[in-house]
Amino acid sequence: MQSRPLGETGLEVTRLGLGLAALGRPGYLNLGHGVDLAGRRTIEALEQHTHDVLDKARQAGIRYVDAARSYGRAEAFLASWLATRNIAPGEITVSSKWGYRYTAGWRIAAETHEIKDLTVGHLDSQYQETLRLLCPHLKLYQIHSATLDVLSDRAVLERLAAIRGEGAIIGLSASGPWQSETIRRAIDIEVDGARLFGTIQATWNLLEPSTGPILAKAHADGVGVIVKEALANGRLTTRDRTAAARLRQWRPGVAPDVAALAAALAQPWADVVLSGAATVDQLSSNLEALTVEPGKLPAMAESPELYWSKRSSLTWT
Numbered sequence: 001m002q003s004r005p006l007g008e009t010g011l012e013v014t015r016l017g018l019g020l021a022a023l024g025r026p027g028y029l030n031l032g033h034g035v036d037l038a039g040r041r042t043i044e045a046l047e048q049h050t051h052d053v054l055d056k057a058r059q060a061g062i063r064y065v066d067a068a069r070s071y072g073r074a075e076a077f078l079a080s081w082l083a084t085r086n087i088a089p090g091e092i093t094v095s096s097k098w099g100y101r102y103t104a105g106w107r108i109a110a111e112t113h114e115i116k117d118l119t120v121g122h123l124d125s126q127y128q129e130t131l132r133l134l135c136p137h138l139k140l141y142q143i144h145s146a147t148l149d150v151l152s153d154r155a156v157l158e159r160l161a162a163i164r165g166e167g168a169i170i171g172l173s174a175s176g177p178w179q180s181e182t183i184r185r186a187i188d189i190e191v192d193g194a195r196l197f198g199t200i201q202a203t204w205n206l207l208e209p210s211t212g213p214i215l216a217k218a219h220a221d222g223v224g225v226i227v228k229e230a231l232a233n234g235r236l237t238t239r240d241r242t243a244a245a246r247l248r249q250w251r252p253g254v255a256p257d258v259a260a261l262a263a264a265l266a267q268p269w270a271d272v273v274l275s276g277a278a279t280v281d282q283l284s285s286n287l288e289a290l291t292v293e294p295g296k297l298p299a300m301a302e303s304p305e306l307y308w309s310k311r312s313s314l315t316w317t
Contacts, residue, residue, distance in 0.1 A: 001061030001290065006271050007224030009169045009198040011093055011139055015265055016290060017064030018057045018283070019228060019274040023050045024067065024074025027108035027316040028278075031234030034108070034317035036278035043073065043106065050077040051084075056280045058085075060287050064093045064272050066201075066226070067134075068144055069126045070100030070114040079133040087137075094137040095226075097173060098126035099144035113316055118143065118150040120159050127163060142201060143172040151185050161191040171199030173228065177304035179203065180214045187218050199224035204270070205232045206263055206300045207243070208307040219269035227264050227273040232307075233314055236260035243300070250298040257282070261289035263297055 001014045022028045026041040040049045054065070067074040075096060082092070099118050104110035130138060141163060143150060150156055164170045174182045179202055189196045200218050202211045204227050219225050231237055237257045238244045247256040254262075264273045277283035302310075 001063075003063065004271055005224075006093075007198060007219065008222035009140075009224050011169060011224070013064045013093055013224075013272040014062050015272060016062055016261075016287065017066060017226070017272045017274045018054070018062050019066040019276045020050070020074035020078065021068070021071050022276050022278040023053060023071075024077055025072025025102065025104065026106060027104060027110070027113065029233055029311075029314040029316050030276065030278065031237070031239040031314070032317075033234075033278060036282070041108075047073070047077045047080065050074075051081045053277060053280055053283055054078070054081045055085075056283050058092070060283070063091070064095070066095045066228075066274055068097035068100065069129060070097075070102045070144065072102050072104070072106070075130060075133045082137055089136045090139075092137065093139050094134055095140035095142060095171075096130050096134060096138060097142040097144035098123055098130070099146075101126075108316065110316075116145070118147060118153070118156065120153070120155040123156060123159055138168060140171055140199060141168045142170070142199070145175040146172040146182055146186065148178075148182060148185060151182070151189060157189065157191050157196060161196060164196070169198045171197055171201060171224070171226075173201035174211070175203060177308045179211050179304070183211065183214045183218060187221060187223055197223065199226060201226035201228055203227075203229040204264060204267065205230050205236060206260055206297065207232050207235060207302050208304060209301050210304045212267065212269075215267075216269040219271070225269050225271050227267070227270045229276070230261050230264040230273050231257055231276065232260075233311060235310075246298060246300060251292070251294070254292060255285055255288070257285055258288045258292055259294065261286055262292035262294040265289055266294045
């Protein structure tokens with residue numbers, strides 16, 4: 001699989017990566033997630049299932065894997081896979097994130113699935129938890145859904161700079177209708193005379209393409225760009241009939257997920273696009289996007305406010 005530099009970080013990434021948000025916990029807010037994990041929701045079964053998907057990703061040439069402290073046991077599942085497959089540090093570029101705490105207790109119908117805490121104390125505790133599981137494989141450490149407030153917190157920024165001094169690249173992910181503003185602020189932040197954030201992970205898809213201009217600027221400035229939610233939590237797959245019909249009209253004969261991922265891969269500023277596949281079959285389909293030329297993109301965009309309102313209304317299943 002083709003690879004490219006992740007901005008000026010010194011890391012190499014494959015064009016397609018694997019995100020573990022839908023694999024580390026029994027409930028997630030992707031359309032049809034309950035069907036995907038049917039019969040595989042015990043910790044033991046889901047760990048084996050995650051290993052199967054990771055095996056497929058590795059076999060296909062994917063060398064970038066994204067996790068987070070709030071993805072249930074995603075870091076632990078990834079750690080056990082790295083160990084049992086005898087994968088050397090650096091063979092897979094491993095990223096994780098801090099900022100949310102998983103609170104569902106392995107329940108699907110939990111009142112609260114995760115709690116956000118972007119304080120420096122939470123950074124310290126979650127970083128140590130991640131290191132215990134993923135050191136020495138961890139290469140990129142990100143703020144999970146950064147806010148403008150945390151980007152003004154000198155204690156957090158200085159602690160992240162210290163972590164950078166220990167060898168990890170520092171990045172952030174952005175979410176919500178204010179993504180572009182957050183990214184614009186982040187790429188100008190310096191600590192001790194050096195840019196702090198080497199990477200940006202942001203939502204970009206055919207329904208929510210508003211980050212395109214600022215991601216292009218970030219990329220031009222040497223910041224690595226990671227695209228998440230390219231399938232809009234399942235809304236750009238066969239599970240949303242309206243969007244699927246539009247995508248089939250745009251690219252006849254191409255599966256909706258393949259067309260949508262190809263659109264993200266075609267963005268010249270996108271270094272790596274994450275597949276959020278929850279099954280081996282989904283990942284196999286997603287991989288076909290690497291062979292598709294998308295051409296002129298269809299006019300499917302919603303306003304950021306509408307898109308994120310719809311996303312927040314999705315049900316954890």
